[in-house]
Amino acid sequence: xxxxxxxxxxxxxxxxxxxxxxxxxxxxxxxxxxxxxxxxxxxxxxxxxxxxxxxxxxxxxxxxxxxxxxxxxxxxxxxxxxxxxxxxxxxxxxxxxxxxxxxxxxxxxxxxxxxxxxxxxxxxxxxxxxxxxxxxxxxxxxxxxxxxxxxxxxxxxxxxxxxxxxxxxxxxxxxxxxxxxxxxxxxxxxxxxxxxxxxxxxxxxxxxxxxxxxxxxxxxxxxxxxxxxxxxxxxxxxxxxxxxxxxxxxxxxxxxxxxxxxxxxxxxxxxxxxxxxxxxxxxxxxxxxxxxxxxxxxxxxxxxxxxxxxxxxxxxxxxxxxxxxxxxxxxxxxxxxxxxxxxxxxxxxxxxxxxxxxxxx
Amino acid sequence: xxxxxxxxxxxxxxxxxxxxxxxxxxxxxxxxxxxxxxxxxxxxxxxxxxxxxxxxxxxxxxxxxxxxxxxxxxxxxxxxxxxxxxxxxxxxxxxxxxxxxxxxxxxxxxxxxxxxxxxxxxxxxxxxxxxxxxxxxxxxxxxxxxxxxxxxxxxxxxxxxxxxxxxxxxxxxxxxxxxxxxxxxxxxxxxxxxxxxxxxxxxxxxxxxxxxxxxxxxxxxxxxxxxxxxxxxxxxxxxxxxxxxxxxxxxxxxxxxxxxxxxxxxxxxxxxxxxxxxxxxxxxxxxxxxxxxxxxxxxxxxxxxxxxxxxxxxxxxxxxxxxxxxxxxxxxxxxxxxxxxxxxxxxxxxxxxxxxxxxxx
Numbered sequence: 001x002x003x004x005x006x007x008x009x010x011x012x013x014x015x016x017x018x019x020x021x022x023x024x025x026x027x028x029x030x031x032x033x034x035x036x037x038x039x040x041x042x043x044x045x046x047x048x049x050x051x052x053x054x055x056x057x058x059x060x061x062x063x064x065x066x067x068x069x070x071x072x073x074x075x076x077x078x079x080x081x082x083x084x085x086x087x088x089x090x091x092x093x094x095x096x097x098x099x100x101x102x103x104x105x106x107x108x109x110x111x112x113x114x115x116x117x118x119x120x121x122x123x124x125x126x127x128x129x130x131x132x133x134x135x136x137x138x139x140x141x142x143x144x145x146x147x148x149x150x151x152x153x154x155x156x157x158x159x160x161x162x163x164x165x166x167x168x169x170x171x172x173x174x175x176x177x178x179x180x181x182x183x184x185x186x187x188x189x190x191x192x193x194x195x196x197x198x199x200x201x202x203x204x205x206x207x208x209x210x211x212x213x214x215x216x217x218x219x220x221x222x223x224x225x226x227x228x229x230x231x232x233x234x235x236x237x238x239x240x241x242x243x244x245x246x247x248x249x250x251x252x253x254x255x256x257x258x259x260x261x262x263x264x265x266x267x268x269x270x271x272x273x274x275x276x277x278x279x280x281x282x283x284x285x286x287x288x289x290x291x292x293x294x295x296x297x298x299x300x301x302x303x304x305x306x307x308x309x310x311x312x313x314x315x316x317x318x319x320x321x322x323x324x325x326x327x328x329x330x331x332x333x334x335x336x337x338x339x340x341x342x343x344x345x346x347x348x349x350x351x352x353x354x355x356x357x358x359x360x361x
Numbered sequence: 362x363x364x365x366x367x368x369x370x371x372x373x374x375x376x377x378x379x380x381x382x383x384x385x386x387x388x389x390x391x392x393x394x395x396x397x398x399x400x401x402x403x404x405x406x407x408x409x410x411x412x413x414x415x416x417x418x419x420x421x422x423x424x425x426x427x428x429x430x431x432x433x434x435x436x437x438x439x440x441x442x443x444x445x446x447x448x449x450x451x452x453x454x455x456x457x458x459x460x461x462x463x464x465x466x467x468x469x470x471x472x473x474x475x476x477x478x479x480x481x482x483x484x485x486x487x488x489x490x491x492x493x494x495x496x497x498x499x500x501x502x503x504x505x506x507x508x509x510x511x512x513x514x515x516x517x518x519x520x521x522x523x524x525x526x527x528x529x530x531x532x533x534x535x536x537x538x539x540x541x542x543x544x545x546x547x548x549x550x551x552x553x554x555x556x557x558x559x560x561x562x563x564x565x566x567x568x569x570x571x572x573x574x575x576x577x578x579x580x581x582x583x584x585x586x587x588x589x590x591x592x593x594x595x596x597x598x599x600x601x602x603x604x605x606x607x608x609x610x611x612x613x614x615x616x617x618x619x620x621x622x623x624x625x626x627x628x629x630x631x632x633x634x635x636x637x638x639x640x641x642x643x644x645x646x647x648x649x650x651x652x653x654x655x656x657x658x659x660x661x662x663x664x665x666x667x668x669x670x671x672x673x674x675x676x677x678x679x680x681x682x683x684x685x686x687x688x689x690x691x692x693x694x695x696x697x698x699x700x701x702x703x704x705x706x707x708x709x710x711x712x713x714x715x716x717x718x719x720x721x722x
Contacts, residue, residue, distance in 0.1 A: 061650075108631055116631045116656060118607075177656070261647070270469055270477045279649055286622075286647035291661030292640045295477060295538070298659050300652030 005030035005067065008132050014357065015139030016330060017067040023058035025333050028067055030135055032143045033128075040088050040149045041080035042096060045354035047137035048073025048163040048323070051194060051256055052279070054337050056125055060281050065125055071137030072098045072123040073165040075158045076354070085146045093158060095150040095313070096142055097165035098123055098303045100134060104147075112307035114148075138333070140357050150310050153317035160322035163194060163348040164313060166303060167323060171199040171252055172312040174275045174301035175206065180250045183207030188251035188267055189229070192219045195254035195277060197324055197347040200227045205319040211248065213264070222346070235263060246270075254278050262287045265296055274298045323348045329356035366391035366428065369493050375718065376500030377691060378428040379418035386418065386694050389428055391496055393504045401449050401510045402441040406715035408498035409434030409524040409684070412555060412617065415698055417486055421642075426486055432498030433459040433484040434526040436519045437715070446507045454513040456674070457505045458526035459484055459664050461495055465508075473668040475509075499694070501718055511671045514678035521683030524555060524709040525674055527664065528684060532560035532613055533673040534665035535636045536567065541611035544568030549612040549628055550590070553580050556615035556638060558685055558708040561588045564613075566680040572609065574625070583707070588685075596624065607631070607655075615639050622659065623648050631655045638662050684709045690717035 006012060009031035017028035035041045053070035055061055074096040078088050088094060102109050102117035109117050121128060124136030136142075152161060174180070180187055183206065189199045190213040200223065203210040211231045212223040220232040233244055245266045253264060256278035264274055265287065276284075276298065286298065304312065316322065324347045328336050336349045351357075367373070370392035378389035396402045414431035416422055436456040439449050449455060462482030463475040470478050482489055485497030513522050536542045547570040550560045557573070561584065564571045572592045573584040581593040594601050602624055609628050617639030625635055626648065633655065640661075647659065665673065677683065685708045689697050697710045712718075 113631070116654070262644070270474070276649055276652065279653060283623075283646035283648045285644040286659065287644045288637055288640050288661065289642075291659070292637060292663045293477075293661070295662050296660065297634075298647065298652070299657065300649065300654070301656050302653040 007031065009033045011143070013135070013139050013141060015069040015135060016333060017069045018057035019067045021059040021064070023054065023337065025057065025138070025337070028069060030069065032135070032141070035080040035082055035143055037082040037084045038145050039082045039143050040078055040085055040094065040146050041141060041143050042074065042076040042094055042149070043079050043141050043354070044074055044076040044137055044139060046075045046159045046162045047071040047351045047353050048166065049333070049336055049340060049349040049351060050166045051340065052166070054340050055279070057337065061279070065133065068125050069135035069138050070124055071139070072096070073162045073167070074123070074137035074142060075152060075162045075165070076141070079141070082146070087146050087151070088149060093152040095152050095162070095165050096123060096137065096144050096148065097150065097169065097309055099306070100144050100148050101129060112305040114305045115303045137353070138330070138351065140353065148306060150306070150313060153314050155320070156313060156317040157322055159327055159350050159352070160325050161313070161316070162350050163323035163325065164198070164316055165309070167194045167198050167348060168316060169304040169309045169312050170277050170301070171195050171254070172202055172315070173304035173308055174252065174277060174299070175199070175202060176308070177301065178250060178273050178275050178299060180208065180252070181206045184209070185249040186211065186247060188213050188248040188264070189254065190251055190264055191254035191278065192216070192223055192347070193254060193343055194323070194348045197227055198321070199252045199254065200229050201321045204228045205315075205321060211244070213251070213267070241267070248272060250275065252277060256280055258282050258284060261285060261298065262290070265290045265298075268294065268296050270294050272296045275301055277301055325350045327352050331356065368392065370394045372502070372504070374496070374500055374502055376430045376496060377694060378430045380428050382420035382425065384415070384418035384698065386499070386698070389430060391430065393496070393502060394491070396441045396443050396504060398443040398445040399507050400443045400504050401439055401446055401455065401507050402502060402504045403437040403439045403455055404715070405435055405437040405498055405501055405503050407436050407520045407523045408432040408712045408714055409527065410694070410697055410701060410710040410712065411527045412701065413527070415701055418698070424486070426494055429486055430496035430499050431485055432500070433457070434523045434528070435484070435498030435503055436513055436523045436526070437503065440502070448507055449510060449512070454515070454519060456511050456513050456522065456526050457484060457498070457503055457509060458511070458530065458670055460667070461505050461509050462490060473666040475666045476664045499691070499712060499714070501714065509667060511667065511674055513674060517674070517678050518683060520688055520711050520713070521686055522674070522677070523711050524559070524684035524686065525677055526670070528555045528559045528709060529677060530665040530670045530673050531638050531662070532556050532615070533563050533676070534669055535613060535638060535662035536560070536563060537669070538662060539611060539634045539636050539660060541569070541613070541634065542567045546570070546610040547572065547608060549574050549609045550615065551575070551612060551625060552615035552639065553584055553708070554615065554704055555684070555709045558588055560613045560615065561590050562682045565589045566676070566682060572605070574612070574628070602628070609633055611636065613638060617641055619643050619645060622646065623651065626651045626657055626659070629655065629657050632657065634658045634660060636660050636662055686711045688713050692717070
């Protein structure tokens, strides 16, 4: 008979989990493995609330394995290190992102692209190599192999830096891979939420001209005055959209609802690239003529490997880039999820786990 | 009052034209401009029948102007050159493809990408700089600006070389641009017709492993036995498609009807590229998950610039590559169009203009 979550492993953990597709989270007792030779144990101080957490809590993508403890933007302090651990010591400030293991031997893993490993193991809703479920950062501590733990650089705040571990790398990685880093070029950012607002900040740090493309006119002042975007396009303003056709070298599309791609493709110049990082649950409509006649492309990108995630954290520390957050207590998570579903947050909720989740640890 | 086609220009010309969207072609007297300072005039010997010719005569893209003389895979022998022409002389073997004009000053033109110039002038069914409609290669003579004429090396038979001018460049350009031209890569070719068979030949000459993906099991012998493809996948065979998942660095998709992209995206390795060169009229469904989780790309490409077209012809000459053709007489053209609509040709009809286009004048 399968063991109960609180009996699977030797160390008891308290977290919050969703148990069905209502997505409502509530306290949940489970367990984690002992700290192994290659492991690092992290007492969790903060955990960002990613939109994926909401999708998975509600089984929007159809592959949630309940109960699910979400959370993959984890920042905390090292409390234990295994005998083989050389990168970290007790007391270090560290982060854990979207991935906690991979096969380590395939072509992707060898190229520091663990995120594309066919056997990648996610921080939650996955299965570890021992077959047990993985549980995420809405919990008091986590045990992770040192390869998948990130050093949090000095100067990067723990709370506002937490969302970089998913939102940050999700936009940083494609910006590097698809060449969106040439100063003076023009970047469009579609969607101004958790991902989008960080893309604006990174775009400005890369020396790009940045235009935010949004369905909400009320976000314009924020985008330009506070985030530093150069201009703002409302997708329903057909006149302004048409005037901007053929002006953008690249677009990062962070929108996770189903939306038309045709207007975004029209905004691209010749050889322009539209990179989608949001995950709509249904296919999008792709018009082919404009792709062919403008030699344009649509690409995808999915978080980043460990080496690149560390590089991103260091880059953000150097350029004073962190997320704009609203700090919440653990027990406020369900209200936060409701507000997140309506995009009512500027721009990431972060759970103050350390101060609001009573820990036996 | 507008001049009739026969009176528009000083030099008499004769060809076959469609008069309306039923697409029936018949003898047509018209005229061409006198050889200008930068022009090359040549006697047309052969003209390939491109599937675009069929789309256009039937007004499927809703921009056809009648009477229309199609044909943009034109080869022949120079009979006159203007005083400023430097690259060609009387007696040279030359060709003209899809373009006869562009603005020469935009970013595309300056980068030898006349095919992406917003003011491109197509070989037929376009408005030339003097305001008259352009007429294509189903005709006895052709006059074109030197910039848009390519040299056909002596070792290439003119009839087999004609389809290189559209089909050839259409697949050659994306193989180069998307980096799918390196020896040892594995590239899939979807559709084995005019474009597809050329893609197989070019890719093999580049040292690439080629898999043909087709709905017709009957084409296996051709693909592997005659054209030299390394393997053949029947796209409706789930087992075969499943076994080939994640094996291709790139795919050149030549299919111009609506079809599913998901199984093709699945065939790509991580970071693989699906390039569309056929252009279905209606949008295709783009599933976001597979694109993201493999950092894959869907891109487009349209013919090629003149510099690259000449490079492609030279490459074909070096490797002895020509199109597989069925040579027909001019008066067979309507039957050929009916057969082309049913894909009943291996793999390009080429009209023997020189020997069969008889003026009734």
